Amino acid sequence: xxxxxxxxxxxxxxxxxxxxxxxxxxxxxxxxxxxxxxxxxxxxxxxxxxxxxxxxxxxxxxxxxxxxxxxxxxxxxxxxxxxxxxxxxxxxxxxxxxxxxxxxxxxxxxxxxxxxxxxxxxxxxxxxxxxxxxxxxxxxxxxxxxxxxxxxxxxxxxxxxxxxxxxxxxxxxxxxxxxxxxxxxxxxxxxxxxxxxxxxxxxxxxxxxxxxxxxxxxxxxxxxxxxxxxxxxxxxxxxxxxxxxxxxxxxxxxxxxxxxxxxxxxxxxxxxxxxxxxxxxxxxxxxxxxxxxxxxxxxxxxxxxxxxxxxxxxxxxx
Amino acid sequence: xxxxxxxxxxxxxxxxxxxxxxxxxxxxxxxxxxxxxxxxxxxxxxxxxxxxxxxxxxxxxxxxxxxxxxxxxxxxxxxxxxxxxxxxxxxxxxxxxxxxxxxxxxxxxxxxxxxxxxxxxxxxxxxxxxxxxxxxxxxxxxxxxxxxxxxxxxxxxxxxxxxxxxxxxxxxxxxxxxxxxxxxxxxxxxxxxxxxxxxxxxxxxxxxxxxxxxxxxxxxxxxxxxxxxxxxxxxxxxxxxxxxxxxxxxxxxxxxxxxxxxxxxxxxxxxxxxxxxxxxxxxxxxxxxxxxxxxxxxxxxxxxxxxxxxxxxxxxxxxxxxxxxxxxxxxxxxxxxxxxxxxxxxxxxxxxxxxxxxxxxxxxxxxxxxxxxxxxxxxxxxxxxxxxxxxxxxxxxxxxxxxxxxxxxxxxxxxxxxxxxxxxxxxxxxxxxxxxxxxx
Amino acid sequence: xxxxxxxxxxxxxxxxxxxxxxxxxxxxxxxxxxxxxxxxxxxxxxxxxxxxxxxxxxxxxxxxxxxxxxxxxxxxxxxxxxxxxxxxxxxxxxxxxxxxxxxxxxxxxxxxxxxxxxxxxxxxxxxxxxxxxxxxxxxxxxxxxxxxxxxxxxxxxxxxxxxxxxxx
Ligand code: NA
Ligand code: NA
Numbered sequence: 001x002x003x004x005x006x007x008x009x010x011x012x013x014x015x016x017x018x019x020x021x022x023x024x025x026x027x028x029x030x031x032x033x034x035x036x037x038x039x040x041x042x043x044x045x046x047x048x049x050x051x052x053x054x055x056x057x058x059x060x061x062x063x064x065x066x067x068x069x070x071x072x073x074x075x076x077x078x079x080x081x082x083x084x085x086x087x088x089x090x091x092x093x094x095x096x097x098x099x100x101x102x103x104x105x106x107x108x109x110x111x112x113x114x115x116x117x118x119x120x121x122x123x124x125x126x127x128x129x130x131x132x133x134x135x136x137x138x139x140x141x142x143x144x145x146x147x148x149x150x151x152x153x154x155x156x157x158x159x160x161x162x163x164x165x166x167x168x169x170x171x172x173x174x175x176x177x178x179x180x181x182x183x184x185x186x187x188x189x190x191x192x193x194x195x196x197x198x199x200x201x202x203x204x205x206x207x208x209x210x211x212x213x214x215x216x217x218x219x220x221x222x223x224x225x226x227x228x229x230x231x232x233x234x235x236x237x238x239x240x241x242x243x244x245x246x247x248x249x250x251x252x253x254x255x256x257x258x259x260x261x262x263x264x265x266x267x268x269x270x271x272x273x274x275x276x277x278x279x280x281x282x283x284x285x286x287x288x289x290x291x292x293x294x295x296x297x298x299x300x301x302x303x304x305x306x307x308x309x310x311x312x313x314x315x316x317x318x
Numbered sequence: 319x320x321x322x323x324x325x326x327x328x329x330x331x332x333x334x335x336x337x338x339x340x341x342x343x344x345x346x347x348x349x350x351x352x353x354x355x356x357x358x359x360x361x362x363x364x365x366x367x368x369x370x371x372x373x374x375x376x377x378x379x380x381x382x383x384x385x386x387x388x389x390x391x392x393x394x395x396x397x398x399x400x401x402x403x404x405x406x407x408x409x410x411x412x413x414x415x416x417x418x419x420x421x422x423x424x425x426x427x428x429x430x431x432x433x434x435x436x437x438x439x440x441x442x443x444x445x446x447x448x449x450x451x452x453x454x455x456x457x458x459x460x461x462x463x464x465x466x467x468x469x470x471x472x473x474x475x476x477x478x479x480x481x482x483x484x485x486x487x488x489x490x491x492x493x494x495x496x497x498x499x500x501x502x503x504x505x506x507x508x509x510x511x512x513x514x515x516x517x518x519x520x521x522x523x524x525x526x527x528x529x530x531x532x533x534x535x536x537x538x539x540x541x542x543x544x545x546x547x548x549x550x551x552x553x554x555x556x557x558x559x560x561x562x563x564x565x566x567x568x569x570x571x572x573x574x575x576x577x578x579x580x581x582x583x584x585x586x587x588x589x590x591x592x593x594x595x596x597x598x599x600x601x602x603x604x605x606x607x608x609x610x611x612x613x614x615x616x617x618x619x620x621x622x623x624x625x626x627x628x629x630x631x632x633x634x635x636x637x638x639x640x641x642x643x644x645x646x647x648x649x650x651x652x653x654x655x656x657x658x659x660x661x662x663x664x665x666x667x668x669x670x671x672x673x674x675x676x677x678x679x680x681x682x683x684x685x686x687x688x689x690x691x692x693x694x695x696x697x698x699x700x701x702x703x704x705x706x707x708x709x710x711x712x713x714x715x716x717x718x719x720x721x722x723x724x725x726x727x728x729x730x731x732x733x734x735x736x737x738x739x740x741x742x743x744x745x746x747x748x749x750x751x752x753x754x755x756x757x758x
Numbered sequence: 759x760x761x762x763x764x765x766x767x768x769x770x771x772x773x774x775x776x777x778x779x780x781x782x783x784x785x786x787x788x789x790x791x792x793x794x795x796x797x798x799x800x801x802x803x804x805x806x807x808x809x810x811x812x813x814x815x816x817x818x819x820x821x822x823x824x825x826x827x828x829x830x831x832x833x834x835x836x837x838x839x840x841x842x843x844x845x846x847x848x849x850x851x852x853x854x855x856x857x858x859x860x861x862x863x864x865x866x867x868x869x870x871x872x873x874x875x876x877x878x879x880x881x882x883x884x885x886x887x888x889x890x891x892x893x894x895x896x897x898x899x900x901x902x903x904x905x906x907x908x909x910x911x912x913x914x915x916x917x918x919x920x921x922x923x924x925x926x
Contacts, residue, residue, distance in 0.1 A: 007622060013487075039624065041622070046618050046622045047368045047372075048375055050371055050884065050885065050892075051873065054364075054876050055368065058361040058364060059359075059360030059361040060360065060361030060362065060364050070885060071885075072882065072883070074882065142803075145804055150887065150889070153886075153887040154887050162803065162887075163806075164887075165884070166375070166377060166809075169487045170484075172487075173487065173488065173489045173490065176491050176492070176756070177490055177491055177566040178559070178563075178566070179377065179566070179567070219360075336836040338840070338855045339839065339840025339841075339843070340851075340852065341833040341834070342834050342835060343833060344856075344858060344859030345836075345855075347862035347866070348859060348862045351862045351866075352858075354865070355865065363868055363869060364873070366865050366869055367865075367866055367870050367872070367899075368873075370817070370899060373817075374813050374814075375813070377812075377813065380792070380813070380816050383785055383788065383816070384785075384788070384789070384792075387785050563800060564799070564800075565795075565796075567792060567812070568792050568793070568795055569796075570792075571788070571789045571792035571793055572792075572793070575793065596783065596785060599785050600778065600781060600782035600785070600819070600823045600826065600827065601832035602832060603819070603820055604820050604824050604826075604832065605827060605832050605833050607820035608824060608827075612862070708834075
């Protein structure tokens, strides 16, 4: 039998992919040997992000690493991918929600309807603002043109933020050419890794969400064609990728806040930031009213957070 | 099929298609579409279209029609006439002075538009007839206009550097600044060449007659004011941009409007000028955009079929060459390809192959952008295929034959190769200014 | 040449000419959007929609203007050999190679229709804060590619006429 070849496109550019996906794919290819090879392509390399979902559904691309939100999946759960405001506090919240609180099943059902296999969800870093000018209060957010996730952007626009969506690889340039005033797309580790720390001056320590929820997806037919041992190997690969990010981001965020020299830290006082949190609960209820599935997911978030609260320290400190 | 074979097949069939003389975008697009349909597998037929979506998201591409429009306004409305007169009066008394003045004119025109078209049009229609009338050597002046107008893509604003910036994902602002000093250095080298040559052979560029030289000082000063117009247009565009008040794309629109307004204020915006500028802007923008569309499709198919990997592998692993050798080989291959490949096509097809390699070899991509642009300038001018050559052929007065055009460029290409070498050996020539301005 | 073909060429050329003449003023639409963008950014809150509307305008400009640019003969060719051929020889070669251009345009159109169908079926919106529906611009692209295809076929007929020494 001839070697199976998959084309996988990630949402990340080369510098970030070096950490968040490439090591795992390299391992996969080494182990799979003559059975299979996954060819990795970076953000917008083969297909622009806007066309990514359709391309996978049709089989132009075999597999994708992205969040549901940026690739605009036509599902009920898309709004929860990426940064759904205040849905998680730590990166471990995401796998727990998916594996123990039933999100996997909901996602699987939603994507199966569209001929796409939802393979595995994992956590990335928290969502912070990195800007050219300092942000010390909510008023400082007004009129800032910021690259961010669609849903996070829609949510933050009530505080005067102007969300702008551009191809991921063009962000650094856009900050320099004045198309953007800043970025609300990642934690500080990524700001340093992809070069955004070189074009911005300030890092806001308050976050809109504690962890990014992203997934691996595949074209359903192509996935079903895989022999069992390769399906198993794929699962191990994704788990190892998730694990790498857990420690890489967790350690990186702390280390760069303490030792990083390129960005100054600023903070909006907790009392003031509480307005944003309060707006988030309202936003959750608005989203829940949009459909039954969305209500179900919002309920799971609420239940999860209540239980974490009850569990007390170290799960929640407030 | 092996990756190497796919690379070879796609590239050679594209060359073959281009040789037939079919429209460049059709030739490239057809090879992309055929390879996508036959070799990609499931869903390959969607790739050419998805490139159209990719092109749409390339925001800086909006500057392209703006700068083209600006260039046409400048050349069609002849608001550069006074500028020419200024150089004429001030530089005329020296041997070769009018040719030197023409280079000066070209530098100013370059600062107001992003392509070499406008410079070429202004040079060929205003400067060339005047120079010929005054006994300048026709080969010398043809070369001067071609070389001078090529500065249009090195001195900011520059469309070529915008396209390069999108391919290399480098900041346009820094690239533009990186082009400034090399552009001026090259202009200075052209001037030096003309001055020395005309000193040795005064018959190539005789000084103006006494009768023509008698211009009152007040008139001389009045003409000097003509130089303010390009400065004003340049400032209207660059000051808000450099200060971060407007973005790159917005600035290009301001520049286009500034040129438009200047033409109206000077009473030069006739119905015909308006018609030609607007129509030609559509025509040239379409030409560029359709080639970019086809080339993006070609690039995606080429990449997805593994051909890019094959080429990288060839250069780095199999040949095992030293980075500098690879870099020089790449520049040479550009020059060779420039002799038979369309310049825009070259930019959108070859640059995406080379840029990642240059990066992997550890070179600075801003610096390489300048090297790249100078190489493109040379390719623009060298026969048989060159954008500037075509334009020259179309615009030159009848007494200048194709032979003259081809023969005129040799010394200037020599100067440009020298400039290329200088920037290669001393990267600071390009990098000092952007580093100084963007120092955080 | 048969009457049908004559009428085809006349009608297609006239329609595309008309559309192209309208599109060429699109440069002022783009300028206006971008000037509003810088104005609103400086004096009020930045508008959410300018970036995408400008992109849509650019796409409309060059895709719908494409057929007119073919009529104007502005699409460069590599004229290493082509430049030295007679008009008749050029027409002969073009009449063959234009099928490759037609094939490319066909594939573009196929992809555009496929993507537009998806867009309509799922109510696809751009993943930006403004969230415009994507089907209008995709339909414009379908129309543009279709008109380009018609123009390419018209060029083919004109080449055939040139080979036969006729004027169309
Ligand atoms: Na320029
Ligand atoms: Na050339």
